[in-house]
Amino acid sequence: MNVELYQTDDDQIHLVLHGEGHGELHFRDFSAFAAFIKKCYDFVECYEGFIEAYANLLMMETPIPEPFLDAFDD
Helix, strand or coil: CEEEEEECCCCCEEEEEECCCCEEEEECCHHHHHHHHHHHHHHHHHHHHHHHHHHHHHHHHCCCCHHHHHHHHC
């Protein structure tokens, strides 16, 4: 993904996404942009924890014998 980030003469911040994600966001000022970035960071932190918990759950429910799973760890 490519991201264009720039500030206009009237202090608005523009964020343009290209690639798998695409779109354009306009923020009225830096504090609005910073609040957005913080929410994105919080989401990623939560999402990574969810993925890890889900992967652990799948491992507990898998019918694959333990010796095979141990071979992947090696």
